[in-house]
Amino acid sequence: MSSKDRREFLKSAAAITAAAVTTGIVASEAHAQNAGGYASKNFKAEDTIKKGEWRSSGADGTGIPLTELKRPLNILVFGAHPDDAELKAGGVAAKWAAKGHKVKLVSVTNGDMGYWKNTGIPLAARRKREQARASEILGTKCEVLDIGDGTLEPTLENRLKLIRLIREWKADIVMGHRPTDYQADHRYTGVLMQDTAFLCAVPGILPEIPVVPNPVYLYLYDYFQRPYPFNPDIAVSIDSVVEKKTNAVDVMDSQFYEGGCMSSDATLPKTPEDAKKRRAEIRRLLAGRNEQCADRFRAALIKWYGKEKGEKIKNAEAFEICEYGRKVTEAEIRFLFPFD
Numbered sequence: 001m002s003s004k005d006r007r008e009f010l011k012s013a014a015a016i017t018a019a020a021v022t023t024g025i026v027a028s029e030a031h032a033q034n035a036g037g038y039a040s041k042n043f044k045a046e047d048t049i050k051k052g053e054w055r056s057s058g059a060d061g062t063g064i065p066l067t068e069l070k071r072p073l074n075i076l077v078f079g080a081h082p083d084d085a086e087l088k089a090g091g092v093a094a095k096w097a098a099k100g101h102k103v104k105l106v107s108v109t110n111g112d113m114g115y116w117k118n119t120g121i122p123l124a125a126r127r128k129r130e131q132a133r134a135s136e137i138l139g140t141k142c143e144v145l146d147i148g149d150g151t152l153e154p155t156l157e158n159r160l161k162l163i164r165l166i167r168e169w170k171a172d173i174v175m176g177h178r179p180t181d182y183q184a185d186h187r188y189t190g191v192l193m194q195d196t197a198f199l200c201a202v203p204g205i206l207p208e209i210p211v212v213p214n215p216v217y218l219y220l221y222d223y224f225q226r227p228y229p230f231n232p233d234i235a236v237s238i239d240s241v242v243e244k245k246t247n248a249v250d251v252m253d254s255q256f257y258e259g260g261c262m263s264s265d266a267t268l269p270k271t272p273e274d275a276k277k278r279r280a281e282i283r284r285l286l287a288g289r290n291e292q293c294a295d296r297f298r299a300a301l302i303k304w305y306g307k308e309k310g311e312k313i314k315n316a317e318a319f320e321i322c323e324y325g326r327k328v329t330e331a332e333i334r335f336l337f338p339f340d
């Protein structure tokens with residue numbers, strides 16, 4: 001590069017950086033506005049971290065500076081089907097929501113193949129209603145994208161759909177499956193989520209929607225070992241909301257009480273007594289998932305809650321930091337997860 005070319009290059013790079021900083025400020029100020037029609041609660045001075053106390057927002061630590069981070073926080077969770085976000089993050093979502101933070105649970109597919117008895121449009125409509133009831137219980141918002149169950153692909157069109165949702169929600173935190181999760185829709189949800197990182201802060205992409213600074217990206221826990229096991233960077237006790245979470249997931253009858261996609265008529269209880277027994281069994285199974293998470297990731301619970309408290313936690317959810325999102329320090333994680 002000649003010295004003249006280099007000067008021109010640096011000049012345009014400086015202009016891009018200045019524009020990005022300005023956009024960051026706009027995004028930050030806009031943050032205070034309601035996301036998704038939530039009523040705002042009273043948040044105090046300690047709910048804002050000012051510039052200088054907060055690191056830059058780029059995945060490599062050098063990107064767009066975030067001028068401040070404010071509570072209430074906006075959190076967006078992508079699950080592959082209507083129940084995945086609730087199963088993996090319903091507890092922490094209820095905790096955030098109870099403190100006035102704004103959580104939206106998005107199902108990236110419509111779940112229209114997820115029931116043994118019927119499929120297609122009637123099932124998609126039923127699952128949408130089930131997810132809405134669950135969200136009412138958790139205190140969250142929800143949305144189902146109109147993408148067929150079992151057909152999700154990591155296309156540019158789908159990537160832009162997710163970028164749009166992240167920007168419209170002004171998300172501080174984005175969560176989703178790991179791209180190595182057990183089923184194609186789950187894996188591609190993970191790929192799509194990852195592919196929105198950084199790009200949701202680029203003004204030239206979807207220029208009609210204001211950008212957001214690169215959010216913190218977190219993976220939902222799973223137990224798969226290849227190519228590497230889930231690393232629980234963050235673990236949250238959900239003991240105080242486990243009943244609420246179980247109630248929320250339990251309303252999704254098509255998936256649990258009635259058996260989901262690979263069951264049969266034999267699953268359905270025949271007498272009121274059987275029905276009661278079946279309901280209790282399902283609730284126990286659902287509770288068991290949270291207990292298994294606490295046991296598997298006990299060391300992370302002890303890290304965040306201390307030995308005495310961490311050892312006693314019965315129900316948990318865990319999250320792994322995706323390195324393509326904004327980098328966060330331990331203090332910043334505590335700001336984002338403001339729970340006892």
Ligand SMILES: [Zn+2]
Nearest residue numbers: 080081084186
């Ligand atoms: Zn699923």
